[in-house]
Amino acid sequence: MRASRRKFLHLAAGPVLLPCLSRVVRAQTYPSRPVRVIVPYAPGSAPDIVARVMAQWLSERLAQPFVIENRPGAGGNTGTEAVVRAVPDGYTLLFVVTANAISATLFDNLKFNFIRDITPVAGVIRVPNLVSVNPSLPVETIPQLVAYAKANPGKLHFGAPTAGTIPLSAELFKMTTGVNLVHVPYSNSIQALTDLLAGQLQVSFDVMPTTIEHVRTGRLRALAVTTAVRSPVLPDIPAVGEFVPGYEAATWQGIGAPRNTPAEIVSRLNQEINAGLADPKIKARLADVGGVVLPGSSTEFGKLIADETEKWGKVIRAANVKPP
16 A cells, blocks of 8 residues: 555656756756847947857857847847747847847837846846047046036037937936036947047047047046946046946946746856856956946846836936937
8 A cells, every 4th residue: 555655646746846857957958059149239339249258158158059140220129129029948049238228218119028028137247438528628527527518508519329328328417417418419439439539529428448449548538437436447537426426327238038938047047147257258358348247146137127227217208318
């Protein structure tokens, strides 16, 4: 009787244990074929550069190719929608950028809800914008910039290619300091930089990789970084928040997956990405583009996305920013 009872209990437990075992096996065997990483921007863009660093790391760690696929368009929404509609099996990933949080409010006709439809996997990098000025402008600090702008309302211009992360960092600066800076739209950031160097624009809130070399050569004067604390790349340059309490406008990037991607696959990817962010060579390569690593759990990355969506939504509504 006891033997029969043990056999019965063993057979009854089988259906309960099977899903658990299958999840373990799935995590252990993932990936068994190449993985697509969709970057919603063009080749050579800042997100593309960082995505390729992480794709190479994951390819080496997981012994399967992580293949970058560039899908630019609609402010990053074209590539994002492709991932939203992909099979949630871990073989299609999204390189997430700050614009994803911004688009939730900026565009009112999206065919997806980013927070609902994309599972956060892991953060990768945080990159400050750099507040810089043409050296002809007689200011050397953020307080001097604020004073000059208030004394010359509407006479300071900054350029940006689209209504996205760069002009929004300037809009937040305007809101928190009460100054009047004029946004000049450009078709691309290179032309805006050219006009800044020529003195046709006076101020820039561009991402650090775009302007840092011109700061180092003296063609631009750096006033501050837009992260909450100073950047280790330019440790002598203060943060805007040292003069404007509460101001922070960093860009960030990470990796996401379609909704309902198995939790064990998300967990494995998070573990491997964080291992990469702890690797000195990866940290050094990310520092080359002006960024610092953004390690943490998938839950922490999800909270960052939610907080940034709310934050930039308020700025967009207050400044009445419209999509390009």
